[in-house]
Amino acid sequence: MKYKTQKVAYWFWALSMLLLTIQLTYGFIMGFARVGYDGLHQWIPFNTAHTVHLNTLVVWLLSGFMGAAYYIIPEEAETELWKPKLAYLQLIALTLVGVAALTGYHFNIWEGRKFLEIPRELDWLVAIDVILFLVILLMTILKGKKKSTTAWVLYGGLAGAAVLYLPGMISFDSQVLDSFFRWWVVHLWVEGVWELIMGGILAFLLIKLTGVDREVIEKWLYVVIGLTFLSGILGTGHHYYYIGVNKIWLIVGGIFSSLEPLAFLAMTLWALNMYRKGEKKHPNKLAIIWTLAAAIISFLGAGVLGLAHTLPQTNLYTHGTLVTAMHGHLAFWGAYASIVLAIIVYAMPNLTGRKLYDHPRGRLAFWLSNIGIFTMVSAFAAAGVAQVYLERILGYDFGQVQNEIKVHFWVLITGATILSTGITLYIIDFVKYGLPTDEALES
Amino acid sequence: MLTKQQAKIFFLVGTFVTFAIFIGLTIYSLQQVQTKLPEDVARGKHIWEKNNCMGCHTIMGEGAYYAPELTNVIERRGEPFVRGVLQTKKPWQPNGRKMVAYGMNEQETNDMIAFFKWVGNLDLNGFEKVNKKVSPLAVDHMKSNN
Numbered sequence: 001m002k003y004k005t006q007k008v009a010y011w012f013w014a015l016s017m018l019l020l021t022i023q024l025t026y027g028f029i030m031g032f033a034r035v036g037y038d039g040l041h042q043w044i045p046f047n048t049a050h051t052v053h054l055n056t057l058v059v060w061l062l063s064g065f066m067g068a069a070y071y072i073i074p075e076e077a078e079t080e081l082w083k084p085k086l087a088y089l090q091l092i093a094l095t096l097v098g099v100a101a102l103t104g105y106h107f108n109i110w111e112g113r114k115f116l117e118i119p120r121e122l123d124w125l126v127a128i129d130v131i132l133f134l135v136i137l138l139m140t141i142l143k144g145k146k147k148s149t150t151a152w153v154l155y156g157g158l159a160g161a162a163v164l165y166l167p168g169m170i171s172f173d174s175q176v177l178d179s180f181f182r183w184w185v186v187h188l189w190v191e192g193v194w195e196l197i198m199g200g201i202l203a204f205l206l207i208k209l210t211g212v213d214r215e216v217i218e219k220w221l222y223v224v225i226g227l228t229f230l231s232g233i234l235g236t237g238h239h240y241y242y243i244g245v246n247k248i249w250l251i252v253g254g255i256f257s258s259l260e261p262l263a264f265l266a267m268t269l270w271a272l273n274m275y276r277k278g279e280k281k282h283p284n285k286l287a288i289i290w291t292l293a294a295a296i297i298s299f300l301g302a303g304v305l306g307l308a309h310t311l312p313q314t315n316l317y318t319h320g321t322l323v324t325a326m327h328g329h330l331a332f333w334g335a336y337a338s339i340v341l342a343i344i345v346y347a348m349p350n351l352t353g354r355k356l357y358d359h360p361r362g363r364l365a366f367w368l369s370n371i372g373i374f375t376m377v378s379a380f381a382a383a384g385v386a387q388v389y390l391e392r393i394l395g396y397d398f399g400q401v402q403n404e405i406k407v408h409f410w411v412l413i414t415g416a417t418i419l420s421t422g423i424t425l426y427i428i429d430f431v432k433y434g435l436p437t438d439e440a441l442e443s
Numbered sequence: 444m445l446t447k448q449q450a451k452i453f454f455l456v457g458t459f460v461t462f463a464i465f466i467g468l469t470i471y472s473l474q475q476v477q478t479k480l481p482e483d484v485a486r487g488k489h490i491w492e493k494n495n496c497m498g499c500h501t502i503m504g505e506g507a508y509y510a511p512e513l514t515n516v517i518e519r520r521g522e523p524f525v526r527g528v529l530q531t532k533k534p535w536q537p538n539g540r541k542m543v544a545y546g547m548n549e550q551e552t553n554d555m556i557a558f559f560k561w562v563g564n565l566d567l568n569g570f571e572k573v574n575k576k577v578s579p580l581a582v583d584h585m586k587s588n589n
């Protein structure tokens with residue numbers, strides 16, 4: 001590392017690892033419930049498990065992004081972090097809000113709106129926490145020597161994510177309006193501002209790992225995020241087909257959301273080209289494979305599997321089925337989970353001074369987790385397609401169909417076990433690096 | 444070749460234009476959405492939210508996929524059946540899948556029913572029909588299973 005205060009990043013990532021573990025655990029609870037082993041129902045019913053699974057996912061990714069920002073921004077701005085003590089305070093506050101929210105979910109204290117279950121009282125604490133985070137980073141950029149495009153795009157994405165949290169805090173009597181504005185958060189996050197965050201992290205990694213000229217990399221960064229907003233903002237319409245609003249969204253949403261894969265395709269081509277052009281001399285091979293995987297699998301999960309059900313004609317049948325779960329898993333994994341895991345793998349040797357660049361356990365972690373998630377996604381795909389056909393086309397009863405497709409959830413559990421083995425190895429590596437130290441400072 | 448400056452302009456202009464259209468369309472389409480709801484429907488919606496029913500079920504296609512889509516539930520099952528499900532204090536498990544036994548009182552049940560009826564009457568561009576129809580093939584199958 002180049003600046004002592006970059007060490008803050010480590011603790012955010014440690015929180016990410018903890019939350020990821022909880023996420024997977026609750027995923028198993030749901031997986032087993034689906035094959036009939038629901039012994040925990042009395043204490044952890046499916047809706048609790050679902051909510052914990054989704055919220056720990058979002059928060060480990062956000063905590064991962066925050067760590068990435070605390071690592072990247074000082075290095076890009078060429079200065080120490082502004083008031084690092086506040087950054088630790090911000091981490092503690094985030095952790096406390098997280099613990100409070102997760103506990104509440106076990107006692108029926110929640111909002112009951114998918115992804116936005118945090119009760120409104122706690123929402124205010126989240127907002128304050130995020131404002132603090134944004135102020136620390138803004139002051140750092142402003143006092144820095146350099147104002148890089150990469151830093152601004154990363155910052156812009158994070159600030160945008162904060163602003164877009166607000167529509168999720170409004171309370172509605174109408175389910176239609178509730179759904180309408182829920183998507184301002186959920187969709188405009190993952191198919192909007194989060195892509196800026198991903199693009200910023202990816203640009204930083206490409207600059208460091210390939211050695212290609214910054215100006216070239218940042219030019220393509222603009223192209224990627226340009227395509228993102230051009231398609232993604234109006235693409236929100238693909239969630240407005242069947243919620244009781246104007247038909248105009250069938251056309252607008254259909255056309256613009258079909259263009260969304262272009263942004264992810266651009267990301268893939270960008271990363272692969274920069275890698276080909278680069279010197280391939282960087283010793284951190286693990287960081288390179290995680291980075292390229294993020295660029296490629298995000299296109300498969302978000303782009304290809306998103307496109308598969310985004311036209312109104314298809315979505316009419318797949319809407320709200322396991323087909324959506326298939327897409328949700330690979331999109332979140334390929335884009336956001338992978339980019340967070342990539343930046344951690346890149347930064348750990350620099351933070352701790354232990355140059356564990358390329359070793360069998362690290363490679364195994366990569367391959368097992370990816371093979372695991374692909375197995376899971378195939379299981380969701382088989383279950384989802386069968387569900388659509390039996391339930392939506394032939395008109396069988398929901399419960400009967402669920403019994404028919406039970407077998408696919410055994411495959412899901414198998415895939416989840418492979419994934420979890422990979423993640424366990426990843427976390428073992430994380431721990432083995434040890435704590436960040438000032439001795440790792442590069443002169 | 445494209446310069447960095449041109450790429451930046453592409454980003455800024457594209458974002459600004461699509462964002463402006465998005466806000467315009469939002470205002471246009473929300474003008475046609477009912478905002479003043481009967482009180483029981485609104486109360487029903489808050490019970491729905493407070494218990495995180497969406498953590499297992501979908502409504503208008505949104506939620507989790509563990510339990511049935513409820514947009515047309517009154518039409519599919521009839522009101523008495525739904526009342527029973529909401530009021531029972533015994534854990535209930537159709538097809539082996541357990542639902543939380545909410546044991547709702549009369550008032551809460553009425554509110555939930557009002558909410559379901561309201562959602563069931565919305566024009567959902569055809570989605571409301573996808574879950575309603577039961578094919579002849581399926582009816583035969585269900586009969587032969589009973």
Ligand code: HEM
Nearest residue numbers: 190238257260302306307309310319320324328331332335
């Ligand atoms: C990394 C980016 C993406 C992520 C993380 C993601 C994730 C998700 C998730 C979790 C859902 C379920 C949301 C809910 O029910 O609350 C969803 C729904 C959906 N996504 Fe994506 N998505 C991404 C990109 C895309 C793209 C690029 C497309 C289109 C090309 C797309 C098309 C859809 C559609 C059509 C639905 C609605 C499914 C339904 O009707 O049930 N997604 N996505």
Ligand code: HEM
Nearest residue numbers: 024027028030031324325328329332333337416507508509
């Ligand atoms: C141990 C591994 C995992 C298991 C067993 C698992 C299982 C599940 C199950 C059963 C559901 C609920 C589907 C339903 O509504 O019925 C679910 C939802 C979800 N999971 Fe996982 N999951 C695992 C890991 C992951 C990972 C690593 C990610 C993200 C990178 C993820 C993201 C999601 C998302 C976004 C949803 C909501 C999907 C939607 O509603 O469309 N899960 N998961």
Ligand SMILES: [Fe+2]
Nearest residue numbers: 187191236238
């Ligand atoms: Fe979307």
